[in-house]
Amino acid sequence: xxxxxxxxxxxxxxxxxxxxxxxxxxxxxxxxxxxxxxxxxxxxxxxxxxxxxxxxxxxxxxxxxxxxxxxxxxxxxxxxxxxxxxxxxxxxxxxxxxxxxxxxxxxxxxxxxxxxxxxxxxxxxxxxxxxxxxxxxxxxxxxxxxxxxxxxxxxxxxxxxxxxxxxxxxxxxxxxxxxxxxxxxxxxxxxxxxxxxxxxxxxxxxxxxxxxxxxxxxxxxxxxxxxxxxxxxxxxxxxxxxxxxxxxxxxxxxxxxxxxxxxxxxxxxxxxxxxxxxxxxxxxxxxxxxxxxxxxxxxxxxxxxxxxxxxxxxxxxxxxxxxxxxxxxxxxxxxxxxxxxxxxxxxxxxxxxxxxxxxxxxxx
Amino acid sequence: xxxxxxxxxxxxxxxxxxxxxxxxxxxxxxxxxxxxxxxxxxxxxxxxxxxxxxxxxxxxxxxxxxxxxxxxxxxxxxxxxxxxxxxxxxxxxxxxxxxxxxxxxxxxxxxxxxxxxxxxxxxxxxxxxxxxxxxxxxxxxxxxxxxxxxxxxxxxxxxxxxxxxxxxxxxxxxxxxxxxxxxxxxxxxxxxxxxxxxxxxxxxxxxxxxxxxxxxxxxxxxxxxxxxxxxxxxxxxxxxxxxxxxxxxxxxxxxxxxxxxxxxxxxxxxxxxxxxxxxxxxxxxxxxxxxxxxxxxxxxxxxxxxxxxxxxxxxxxxxxxxxxxxxxxxxxxxxxxxxxxxxxxxxxxxx
Numbered sequence: 001x002x003x004x005x006x007x008x009x010x011x012x013x014x015x016x017x018x019x020x021x022x023x024x025x026x027x028x029x030x031x032x033x034x035x036x037x038x039x040x041x042x043x044x045x046x047x048x049x050x051x052x053x054x055x056x057x058x059x060x061x062x063x064x065x066x067x068x069x070x071x072x073x074x075x076x077x078x079x080x081x082x083x084x085x086x087x088x089x090x091x092x093x094x095x096x097x098x099x100x101x102x103x104x105x106x107x108x109x110x111x112x113x114x115x116x117x118x119x120x121x122x123x124x125x126x127x128x129x130x131x132x133x134x135x136x137x138x139x140x141x142x143x144x145x146x147x148x149x150x151x152x153x154x155x156x157x158x159x160x161x162x163x164x165x166x167x168x169x170x171x172x173x174x175x176x177x178x179x180x181x182x183x184x185x186x187x188x189x190x191x192x193x194x195x196x197x198x199x200x201x202x203x204x205x206x207x208x209x210x211x212x213x214x215x216x217x218x219x220x221x222x223x224x225x226x227x228x229x230x231x232x233x234x235x236x237x238x239x240x241x242x243x244x245x246x247x248x249x250x251x252x253x254x255x256x257x258x259x260x261x262x263x264x265x266x267x268x269x270x271x272x273x274x275x276x277x278x279x280x281x282x283x284x285x286x287x288x289x290x291x292x293x294x295x296x297x298x299x300x301x302x303x304x305x306x307x308x309x310x311x312x313x314x315x316x317x318x319x320x321x322x323x324x325x326x327x328x329x330x331x332x333x334x335x336x337x338x339x340x341x342x343x344x345x346x347x348x349x350x351x352x353x354x355x356x357x358x359x360x361x362x363x364x
Numbered sequence: 365x366x367x368x369x370x371x372x373x374x375x376x377x378x379x380x381x382x383x384x385x386x387x388x389x390x391x392x393x394x395x396x397x398x399x400x401x402x403x404x405x406x407x408x409x410x411x412x413x414x415x416x417x418x419x420x421x422x423x424x425x426x427x428x429x430x431x432x433x434x435x436x437x438x439x440x441x442x443x444x445x446x447x448x449x450x451x452x453x454x455x456x457x458x459x460x461x462x463x464x465x466x467x468x469x470x471x472x473x474x475x476x477x478x479x480x481x482x483x484x485x486x487x488x489x490x491x492x493x494x495x496x497x498x499x500x501x502x503x504x505x506x507x508x509x510x511x512x513x514x515x516x517x518x519x520x521x522x523x524x525x526x527x528x529x530x531x532x533x534x535x536x537x538x539x540x541x542x543x544x545x546x547x548x549x550x551x552x553x554x555x556x557x558x559x560x561x562x563x564x565x566x567x568x569x570x571x572x573x574x575x576x577x578x579x580x581x582x583x584x585x586x587x588x589x590x591x592x593x594x595x596x597x598x599x600x601x602x603x604x605x606x607x608x609x610x611x612x613x614x615x616x617x618x619x620x621x622x623x624x625x626x627x628x629x630x631x632x633x634x635x636x637x638x639x640x641x642x643x644x645x646x647x648x649x650x651x652x653x654x655x656x657x658x659x660x661x662x663x664x665x666x667x668x669x670x671x672x673x674x675x676x677x678x679x680x681x682x683x684x685x686x687x688x689x690x691x692x693x694x695x696x697x698x699x700x701x702x703x704x705x706x707x708x709x710x711x712x713x714x715x
Contacts, residue, residue: 119465119528167704176464180648180707183465187641188700191693194561198690202554206547213543288543289536296529340544347537354530355514 038303039311046301046314053321054098058090060329089218096219097324097338098317099227100287101294103280105316106238108291109298109309110273113245114266115175121292122157122277125182128286129189130160131278135285136193136208140200147223149211150282157278157286160185165270174252178270214287214339216324223283230279234272241269242307288339290316293346300353319346384660387653391667398674402440403432406681407688438572443564443677443691444670445576446632447642449583451669452590453629454643455650455661459597460621461524467644468629471531471622474638475538476507477630481559482545486552496559497575497634501582504630507534512622521615523604562639562692564677579631586627590662593621597658639692642673645703652706672699 058067063085070082070091108121122128134156138144144152164185168178193212197205244265247255252262277291298311323341330336403415410428418432450468457466469475480503484490490499514530515522546553596617599607604614632639646669647661654660676695681688 117463117465118525119463119532124465124532167708170708177707180464181704183644184700184703184707187644187696190640191561191696194557195689195693197557198561202550205553205557206550209543209547209553288539292532292536334548336544336547340540340547343536343538343540347533347540350533351510351514351530351537354526354533355517 035303042301042311046311046318050314050318050321053318053325054094057094057321057325058086092219092221092224093216095224096227096283097216097320099231100280100284101290101317101320102313103231103276104287104290105294105312106309107273107277109295109307109312110238110241110269112295113307114248114269115179117179118296120179123289123292124186126160126164126185126189127157127274127277128281129186131157131281131286132212133189133192135211136196139208139211140196140204154278154282157281158274161274210337211285213337214285215337216284227279227283234276237272238309241272242309245269245307285339287320287342289343289346290319293350294319297350297353384654388664391664391671395667395671398671399440401678402443402674403436405678406436407686439564440674441576442572442635443674445583446636446639447670447673448666449628449632450639450642451646451665452587452662453625455647455665456590456621456625458647459601459658460618461528462601463524463528466528469638469640471527472507472511472534473504473626473629474633475535476503477633478560478638479503479538479542482542482552482556485555486545486549491555497578500634501630504626504633508626510534522618559637561690562637563690564636575635579635582627582631586624589620589624593624594658594662597621601656637692641696641699642669645699646672648703649706
């Protein structure tokens, strides 16, 4: 009400010099400030939650003393009582989980934005499926296990992504064509996986199934460092990609008119997204639905529904770490693969957000 | 209602009408050919004359007749009904959500059905396909109620985006539970994986007659409702505000269309397992031929869906002899390249 009247008041003949402090500009600035504050608050709360969950999973089962002792060891003191349990077992696992979540969260946000479809995520397009099929082939047909399976998955995911891009290319890659071809390939890949699963031994099927839902397992430090380097190298690229992405969301013609080179911008975004998804898949499998749920949750938390890359990364990390905590302690005798829980953690929350949020069609 | 909607639909020239009818005729002929192939081809090839004799009851070649009547006829009937149901359901889902990625599994139908079937296997020890039917159906219905409820309860009602997101979110959550059950119960896993790929075979004439009898009413109601909703879908495709302005009660139109889609997709899943791809691809194959009019797309889907599924089933019988590949696998493996070729070539009609 007040906003309306002030805007009406500002519609008089303003001189250029007075425009900076005209009431209309003040209203816009106020809205902007409010939006920034809200964004900051959401990011702070998410970071706080991630840290809380991280602390909980490090210190679970009365290990708080060991954690503090390990921290002291890192700082140069301490007695070394936490070295094995925290330094070798829990911390690498925690960090890898967080990195995987960040990678999938960003990848999902980029995919959904650049393709303009809220269902477009590496899970739904064939990218994760390519990783799964390659891994299932390596486990079931070639009888492999260990890091080689991860490498196969990376290659599978990257190959499928490149194939989708090339097949969708026809003097440019329209988002619509990319998505449809991706889904077509995803179905063919799922059929391939179904074939492998129905024609092989039940124990092999079991280990393939565990791999395909995604699990963090017990990673060693070199693996954590490798993924950390990959993610750290890709995040600046993702930020650069976002600049072009904002223009791309206006539509190709308008973006071109604004001076954005449409195809290179789209290729960069897709490339970064695929590299993040495939990299994370190589270390943890295609952790189910993290990429799909993170961005929609992040966008519904933030005002205005922008790209929400940072918030998506935090939500991704939170979903994976929360699921990891649940999966390790839900059934005491049985350690579940984390991908079983990610869907169960992220999906109900997304459903709840959908049920309570206002209809915001534009934020897709 | 008819009066108010008429101006919204572009006038169709006589030429366009002829082209549409001609293509529909081509599709019907293709379906007839595929049905004949489905009755005649397989591990034991039977000449068409023999197939015909089996129906007229001339008593020669007992085994051939048994194969046709006991094995191939039920299988072909299941294929026709499931294919038609999936084609219609896919078209409806894409129209309701205005999303080209929508398929009959989108609104949680397959996830719900799969979960209930797995629970039936794991906790009640049900192992026969005939026993799955009601569980699959109940699961599909329950999942859709949840999805629609979640999407409809917030401000703005069940918008296409919220429906699509809610469907996928439910699928994500259900898949988690499903995998948990499968990993802890090896027997359930070894039974479930065969149901999950989707197959037309494996029931015999008596079993099929029972199942078809049970599911047929749902299919019939779903199909009639689908065509009744086609005008609404045309108007809804212009956006909710415009549809409202043209006098359509948007929530009711969408809810009824969804009911039709669930009846059809739930029946199809109950009959043959969660067959993917048919429902997704059929509308995309049709749009270049008919344009965006849902009345025509549905009519084509009714014919093209069965053609695609039966063709896949026949190919599955022929390429892996003496065994066979399930129709659900073949349709995706062979259908995907076709779909990609069409998406690349055609001036793909957006929704």
